[in-house]
Amino acid sequence: MNVDWHAFLPEAIVAGTVILLLLVDLILPNRSKWTLGGITALGLLAAAVPIATLAADFADGGENRVFFADGYVVDELSLVLKGFFLASGYVALLLAYNTIEEGAYYRGEFYFLLVSAVLGMMMIASVRDLIGLFIAFELFSAPGYLLAAWKKYDLKSNESGMKYFLMGVTATAIMLYGMSLLYGATGTLTYSGLMEVLPGVLDGDTSSLAILGIVLVIASFAFKVSAVPFHFWAPDTYEGAPTPVAAFFSVAVKGAGFMGLVSLIFFALPAGDDVWRPMIWVIAALTMTIGNLIALRQENIVRLLAYSSIAQSGYILAPLTVAALPDGEGFGPGHTESLQAVVIYLLVYAVMNFGAFGVVIAVARRTHSGHLDSYDGLFAHAPSLAVVMTMFLAALAGIPPLAGWLGKLAVFTALISADEVWGYLLAVIVAVNAVIAAFYYMRVVRKMFAEEAPEEYLVLPPLQPTPSLQFTLGGLTLLVLAAGVTPMFSHLSEIATNSLSL
Amino acid sequence: MEWFDDWALSLATFLPLVGAAILLALPKERENVIKTVALGASILCAVIGIGILFRFDFSGDVAGYQFEANRKWISAIGTNYHIGLDGISLPLFILALGITLLVIIYSWDHFPEPHNPKMFLFLILLLETGMLGSFISLDLILFFVFFEIVLLPMYFMIAVWGGENRAYASIKFFLFTMFGSAFMLVSFLALYFMSTLPSGGHTFDIVHLSDQDLGVLSDLGTTAGRWIFAGMFLGFAIKVPMWPVHTWLPDAHTEAPTQGSVLLAAVLLKMGTYAFVRISLPILPDAARDFAPYIGLLAVIGIIYGSLACLAQTDVKRLIAFSSVGHMGFVMLGIATLTPIGINAALFGMISHGIVTGLLFFLAGSMQHRYHTREISRLGGLLISMPRLGGLLVFTSFASLGLPALAGFPGEFSSMLSAYQPAEGLNEAVFRTFMVIAAVGTVLTAGYMLYMLQRVAQGKVPDEWAGHTFHDIGTFEYMSWVPLVLMTVVLGVFPGILMSVTDKSVMSIFSGIFG
Structure with a gap:
């Protein structure tokens, strides 16, 4: 079998890092285990190098690299997303570093699981057949069950891992069942095969089989991106898991879920659009509305961010409703715009959500609490954290010039570009939701600036986050500003959409 | 000077941002340095503004x-950084520059609790960038960004430095505005996708979109145009604010610190009315014609409702806030006539309301500073206890109620005049009825203003304050108020100097559209 090693190098490096971590962890004495974090970081950074060279190759007019019997495609979309997953893994590592080092147990395993998950995510960006999809899906999901239950003496963390596990295997089971139905109906497992066969099958006798298959596969991804009505695990899991892990779940795991969904919708199931379009429309509308409404009542910052991230999933799902509108031989307006919107939104969302979680981690180191009241008067005893948190929350609310507005803009753009009544209707639902969401984001902001801080914190010197948190938050702050006023993310999303034309 | 023509607007708009960044870097104990930097930034902006006035071809x-x-x-x-000034935006641009400078001067010794000049001035400078940017944007998305930038600083000003009920007022302001602007953004995008440039492709460019000869929107259907207009209307009308979406305004004004109220009344509200003139009307003239009677109706309801509400107020600031609803009603009535006279009147009304109501909020703030209350029933005899402050209040109130030869008169008068003869295609009877109702509104306005003066400025000093000595107007107050007083007189006596600036641009944009 011919393998394009250059194209596979990013995954190979990450896989190498996984093995290296396991081996080194065995040899190292306990006092030197801090080096494992460094190895992880270097491995993730090293994997970014071939991504850059591949991107340069594409910029020079390089073609998609296809191997593993059509089952693995390295195109510009997959490169952008792989870069995104590597960066997410890196940021999660920085956020987790102090928590893990202070916990001082199973450090090697933690890094090993984190990098394994990243590997699965990178694969899901490239897989173009159902078996590969399943393997990648499991590879990034399974480590998550362990990571969620990481605080092993904490009941909530155990509950969190358990819930995530049960929900996760349910999703897997549903997906497998859906895939088997699809295979039964079409007789093919590759995306290119599905593209070819599916239109005929949907017109034929076995159409109900294929339809059920599509519904089940899409539903399993709805689990992963915590879309309503498959969202119940998210708040409990995020709250119980170590906060850096929750951040990783809410950004990277969700991103991987979306990547899987996107590749199915754009490269395998466009013909089934009559099935998934209304389904995604309803799920998107429900997800953003219910996520936002429940977030209004939250008293714990992590649960609030969890429901906010559910709502944000709704926004990211929304543009997919205008993907693959049939128009003669090709696709109608909204096809490229929808992919662009999903990519921009994922990038923007990663920056602002990681940022918000980063502040939560930093603040919890002083207050040891996730209750919203522990943010009262934060500006008085941790001014820089309060200002930075305000920026991330305002970005999540979609207020320019902070990055979030670009995501909203892209979603609106996609929905409106299709020029369909239901597209406008969903845009209006997004608009109303943006206002509901602003209420709870601003509630946190108001607490930080307008409430009185507890005496015990005021006598302390201003809160200084740990160096790794300072570095992360500083970088994310710059990014949330820069991405809002410069075309960097929209440029990346444009590159990603090149994959559609090839 | 080529260089100046290219860069002046960007410089003036982003200089406050530079000032704000410097403020962030300064330690917060060094208050005098902080104040100097903020003042310096706003003075520099004003100097650029004067340069623009000199270089502007009138x-x-x-x-x-x-x-x-x-x-x-x-x-x-598909969005560009496209900026520019014409006779419509120039006065508002200068107004925003000037008011910000005066507010910063006033702030020198008037920091509301909880003090913190660093953050307070930081927010004012951020606001300045947002306000200036809104008036120079010639691209819909750029306009949206600047329109939204003002949201957070104003929210903070009310939420942190505001009065008793600040939490409620600030979030109400925030959510109302956001609600409107979300729909505004959807409309902008719909416009974009329905536009076709002669060279192909879509555009957000206000200049192209409003150029009717270019036919950028020739494919736009009537129904679609109406929906888009309605979406933008929601965004702009909330900002103005028009009845019945005005309810955020009295709360925001009452709770905001003086500086916040002044900026809100003098500049922020104008972003809504300006957007009607700059965006809604020229880009969607047909839809505007369909909506005009309803806009006019809401405007006169606002005039009457605002005046009646004023009569019932017991709080000075709340009274001025409701008077804004009425004044902005006159502005919107002028716009609704779709005539050059009406739009000129509206632009004049925006400027004069900015100056006069800005001054009124300054005065209300200074009264509160001295009395620690805004309850009208507890005040009285201001002309005795502080003759200068009292005199100025009388003067400004007269300007506000539309006394001829002061700034309030020309705008409201010509706005009513324009309703007598609205643009072609609009129902004359309807607009003449509006005119009569608006005229009743002016009487009511005079009524509530005089009633307020009677209770606050005239009469004896109440027992509560007998024996109290109050210091009359101070240096910084004089410095920030005198320019406004002068402008009130100048614009009242020579309305032509402003009308001639706006008129040319208004004619060139609107005379062809609404016939």
């Missing part, structure tokens, strides 16, 4: 926009 020979700049910005979504 002759009317220059068609379109001056100080224009057009650069690529986010090409993936």
Whole structure:
């Protein structure tokens, strides 16, 4: 079998890092285990190098690299997303570093699981057949069950891992069942095969089989991106898991879920659009509305961010409703715009959500609490954290010039570009939701600036986050500003959409 | 000077941001340095503003926009950094520059609790960038960004430095505005996708979109145009604010610190009315014609409702806030006539309301500073206890109620006048009825203003304050108020100096559209 090693190098490096971590962890004495974090970081950074060279190759007019019997495609979309997953893994590592080092147990395993998950995510960006999809899906999901239950003496963390596990295997089971139905109906497992066969099958006798298959596969991804009505695990899991892990779940795991969904919708199931379009429309509308409404009542910052991230999933799902509108031989307006919107939104969302979680981690180191009241008067005893948190929350609310507005803009753009009544209707639902969401984001902001801080914190010197948190938050702050006023993310999303034309 | 023409607007708009960044870097104990930096930044902006006034070609020979700049910005979504000034935006641009400077001067010794000049001035400078940017934007997305930038600073001003009920007022302001602007954004995008440039492709460019001869929107259907207009209307009308979406305004004004109220009344509200003139009307003239009677109706309801509400107020600031609803009603009535006279009147009304109501909020703030209350029933005899402050209050109130020869009169008068003869295609009887109702409104306005003066300025000093000595107007107060007083008189006596500036641009944009 011919393998394009250059194209596979990013995954190979990450896989190498996984093995290296396991081996080194065995040899190292306990006092030197801090080096494992460094190895992880270097491995993730090293994997970014071939991504850059591949991107340069594409910029020079390089073609998609296809191997593993059509089952693995390295195109510009997959490169952008792989870069995104590597960066997410890196940021999660920085956020987790102090928590893990202070916990001082199973450090090697933690890094090993984190990098394994990243590997699965990178694969899901490239897989173009159902078996590969399943393997990648499991590879990034399974480590998550362990990571969620990481605080092993904490009941909530155990509950969190358990819930995530049960929900996760349910999703897997549903997906497998859906895939088997699809295979039964079409007789093919590759995306290119599905593209070819599916239109005929949907017109034929076995159409109900294929339809059920599509519904089940899409539903399993709805689990992963915590879309309503498959969202119940998210708040409990995020709250119980170590906060850096929750951040990783809410950004990277969700991103991987979306990547899987996107590749199915754009490269395998466009013909089934009559099935998934209304389904995604309803799920998107429900997800953003219910996520936002429940977030209004939250008293714990992590649960609030969890429901906010559910709502944000709704926004990211929304543009997919205008993907693959049939128009003669090709696709109608909204096809490229929808992919662009999903990519921009994922990038923007990663920056602002990681940022918000980063502040939560930093603040919890002083207050040891996730209750919203522990943010009262934060500006008085941790001014820089309060200002930075305000920026991330305002970005999540979609207020320019902070990055979030670009995501909203892209979603609106996609929905409106299709020029369909239901597209406008969903845009209006997004608009109303943006206002509901602003209420709870601003509630946190108001607490930080307008409430009185507890005496015990005021006598302390201003809160200084740990160096790794300072570095992360500083970088994310710059990014949330820069991405809002410069075309960097929209440029990346444009590159990603090149994959559609090839 | 080529260089100045290209860069003046961007410089003036982003200089406050530079000032704000410097403020962030300064330690917060060094208050005098902080104040100096903020003042310096706003003075520099004002100097650039004066430079712009000198370089601006008032002759009317220059068609379109001056100080224009057009650069690529986010090409993936087709938006450009396109800015420029014409006779419509120039006065508002200068107003925003001037009011911010005066507010910063006033702040020198008037920091509301909880003090913290660093953050307070930081927010004012952020606001300045947002306000200036809104008036120079010639691209819909750029306009949206600046329109939204003012949201957070104003929210903070009310939420942190506000009065008793600040939490409620600030979030109400925030959510109302956001609700409107979300729909505004959807409308902008719909416009974008329905536009076709002669060279192909879509555009957010206000100049192209409003150029009816270019036919950028020739494919736009009537129904679609109405929906888009309605979406933008929601965004702009909330900002103005028009009845019945005005309810955020009295709360925001009452709770905001003096500086916040002044900026809100003098500049922020104008972003809504300005957007009608700059965006809604020229881009969607047909839809505007369909909506005009309803806009006019809401405007006169606002006039009457605002005046009646004023009669019932017991709080000075709340009274001035409701008077804003009425005054903005006159502005919107002028716009609704779709005539050059009406739109000129509206632009004049915006400026005069900015000056006069800005001054009124300054005065209300200073009264509160001295009495620690805004309850009208507890005040009285201001002319005795502080004759200068009292005199100024009388003067400004007269200007506000539309006394001829002061700034309030020309705008409201010509706005009513324009309703007598609305643009072609609009029902004369309806608009003449509006005119009569608006005229009743002026009587009511005079009524509530005089009633307020009677209770606050005249009469004896109440027992509560007998024996109290109050210090009359201070240096910084004089410095920030005198320019406004002068402008009130100048614009009242020579309304032509402003009308002639706006008129040329108004004619060139609207005379062709509404016939």
